[in-house]
Amino acid sequence: MASRPLTLYEKIWNAHVVETRDDGTALIFIDRHLVHEVTSPQAFEALRLAGRTVRRPDLTLAVPDHNLPTTPRLDAAGKKIPIADPQSAAQLEALEANAPSFGIRYIDATAAEQGIVHVVGPEQGFSLPGTTIVCGDSHTAAHGGVGALAFGVGTSEVEHVLATQTLLLKRSKTMEVAVTGELGPGVTSKDLILHIIGIVGTAGGTGHVIEYRGDVFKKMSVESRLTVCNMSIEAGARAGLIAPDETTFAYLKNRPLSPTGDNWDKAVAYWSSLKTDPGATFDKVVQIDAADVEPTVTWGTSPEDVVPIGGSVPSPSSFADPSKQSAAQKSLDYMGLTPGQNMTDVDVQNIFIGSCTNSRIEDLRAAADILRGKRKAENVKWAIVVPGSGLVKQMAEEEGLDKIFIDAGLEWREPGCSACLGMNPDKVPPGERCASTSNRNFVGRQGPGARTHLMSPAMAAAAAITGKLTDVRELVK
Amino acid sequence: MEPVTSVEGRAIPFGAKNVDTDVIIPAAWLKTISREGLGEGAFETIRAQDGNVFDDPEYAGAPILIAGDNFGCGSSREHAAWALLDMGVKVVIAPSFSDIFAGNAFKNGILTVALPQKQIDRLMEVAESDPVTVDLETQTVTTPFQDRFTFEVDPFRKHCLSEGLDEVGLTLERDAVITDYEQRAQADMPWLANKKTQSEGKAA
Numbered sequence: 151m152a153s154r155p156l157t158l159y160e161k162i163w164n165a166h167v168v169e170t171r172d173d174g175t176a177l178i179f180i181d182r183h184l185v186h187e188v189t190s191p192q193a194f195e196a197l198r199l200a201g202r203t204v205r206r207p208d209l210t211l212a213v214p215d216h217n218l219p220t221t222p223r224l225d226a227a228g229k230k231i232p233i234a235d236p237q238s239a240a241q242l243e244a245l246e247a248n249a250p251s252f253g254i255r256y257i258d259a260t261a262a263e264q265g266i267v268h269v270v271g272p273e274q275g276f277s278l279p280g281t282t283i284v285c286g287d288s289h290t291a292a293h294g295g296v297g298a299l300a301f302g303v304g305t306s307e308v309e310h311v312l313a314t315q316t317l318l319l320k321r322s323k324t325m326e327v328a329v330t331g332e333l334g335p336g337v338t339s340k341d342l343i344l345h346i347i348g349i350v351g352t353a354g355g356t357g358h359v360i361e362y363r364g365d366v367f368k369k370m371s372v373e374s375r376l377t378v379c380n381m382s383i384e385a386g387a388r389a390g391l392i393a394p395d396e397t398t399f400a401y402l403k404n405r406p407l408s409p410t411g412d413n414w415d416k417a418v419a420y421w422s423s424l425k426t427d428p429g430a431t432f433d434k435v436v437q438i439d440a441a442d443v444e445p446t447v448t449w450g451t452s453p454e455d456v457v458p459i460g461g462s463v464p465s466p467s468s469f470a471d472p473s474k475q476s477a478a479q480k481s482l483d484y485m486g487l488t489p490g491q492n493m494t495d496v497d498v499q500n501i502f503i504g505s506c507t508n509s510r511i512e513d514l515r516a517a518a519d520i521l522r523g524k525r526k527a528e529n530v531k532w533a534i535v536v537p538g539s540g541l542v543k544q545m546a547e548e549e550g551l552d553k554i555f556i557d558a559g560l561e562w563r564e565p566g567c568s569a570c571l572g573m574n575p576d577k578v579p580p581g582e583r584c585a586s587t588s589n590r591n592f593v594g595r596q597g598p599g600a601r602t603h604l605m606s607p608a609m610a611a612a613a614a615i616t617g618k619l620t621d622v623r624e625l626v627k
Numbered sequence: 628m629e630p631v632t633s634v635e636g637r638a639i640p641f642g643a644k645n646v647d648t649d650v651i652i653p654a655a656w657l658k659t660i661s662r663e664g665l666g667e668g669a670f671e672t673i674r675a676q677d678g679n680v681f682d683d684p685e686y687a688g689a690p691i692l693i694a695g696d697n698f699g700c701g702s703s704r705e706h707a708a709w710a711l712l713d714m715g716v717k718v719v720i721a722p723s724f725s726d727i728f729a730g731n732a733f734k735n736g737i738l739t740v741a742l743p744q745k746q747i748d749r750l751m752e753v754a755e756s757d758p759v760t761v762d763l764e765t766q767t768v769t770t771p772f773q774d775r776f777t778f779e780v781d782p783f784r785k786h787c788l789s790e791g792l793d794e795v796g797l798t799l800e801r802d803a804v805i806t807d808y809e810q811r812a813q814a815d816m817p818w819l820a821n822k823k824t825q826s827e828g829k830a831a
Contacts, residue, residue, distance in 0.1 A: 191660035237658035288703040304705035306734035353697040409818035573654035
């Protein structure tokens, strides 16, 4: 009997079912578990209290990122500089102690391999196509960029995975985001995903796993694919997927934890089968024409509040839904914007280039290309570039990108989550604006009262030069 | 985990849509290594506003929260559920929830009740002056005014919530089938076992 055509999601799901229950839920095996300092201490504590162990320490990798200051970590003598905030220090120490006591590989804050979990996973070859990957962080969706079914979990689920290497899950619905055509010059993967979120909405993907399909994604680098999948959660979807292909295999080959020898050949043969079958159907389909995507920025306090850079701040009355009208009004009050104002007239005082969305080498190159030989505007008070990992940092320095940033008046930092989430010292002051390459423009996300405009690295670099939101295409003419 | 059966009391008529977990508990509160004491930081940005519903003495210790669509979107932080628990909230009623938040709530014994917007509007009205009762056994939300709304709940979740079961303990009992799976996976996908990390981990 010929089997029913399957989507990529269904193939990965089926390969990981340990057992199915009568109520339709299934125990799903987790191939890779990334652990960081913020969402793990209570999980380790619970294991310890119950006398439980980590079932598969070999499938678990711990690295600090969220809390870690991005200022130098070693003094001139090579000694560790203590972390000023006692709570942050305690949380980091907890991970540093928990990892070895449960037999888990730990990447130290001072190691070259340290970085944001979602940058480290693919970079180390820990995140592989067709695997199930979880982490106590909603941006785990990023790893879908290498064709992994990857999603964020809460701390109780972190504990469940540590103890059992499985999760009890209900099969998700599937959503196809089908993009036709090609992106225009100066339009990046970040612009595309912001545009997609604007169309799908922040709840549009709830209960679904998204598969991004179309030539645009086939032509994208793995770095760009990670950016797209990373923000699936901003469309409500717990996971996003892009089918693995030759680009993926080339990216992963010879990474420190990638399979080698005979296992590599076997893996590639299997990975090559990981694509949605012709005739497979999705529960929801969203069609996007790439030609419609412009360099995009956010105007409000939800990632769905997007507008092309050439556009203006919308009027709350332009929304059909009355609740969206009042939400828009609140957003505008918080953001200090007036309906009808041109986006390119909005001044910014802060620039943040970094985060798990946009801190890989390709992102830094894109920003450096714009900033080369230029200087940041006077009204830009604080501008930082935070590489996604120590290895990205090294590579950027070998290419001289750090000098370009420093010469332009930007700070060159140590790797970490930084100003994406306002829990480490990198924060945007109240009432000030930030042109940010991160993923969330929520109220208070970058610090209490901070006003965030999301955009691509090239657009953030352009804003640094002009001191206001700017169409990067105007600068490269 | 405390079993959830029937919860009766005042319901906070919050009603906001797309409430993200950064609003429920800002990141500055995530530096804790314990699950307790987060109620103090719950809804901090909203509490900074005068006349907010959370600081209204009328709703002090209210066990039910009523919200709008897509409650708990954004970050996966389970601290959002812990903050609600620490406030005394045992039930959240909204038209819809983010997937991750709903899972986190369940794992902490918080019942998430999805009802149509129209019924939410009615409950918001009742909550202004009167208590609301949520009963897990009968899957109903009732008011002193004969309102009776039924809700869906996953049977497994219902069972765990009403018995206060520990999911990790339940899964550990499935050790044999997990081991079977691991052996199958080792044969079919030998590249997945991460020997390199294992040996490094043990050496640490």
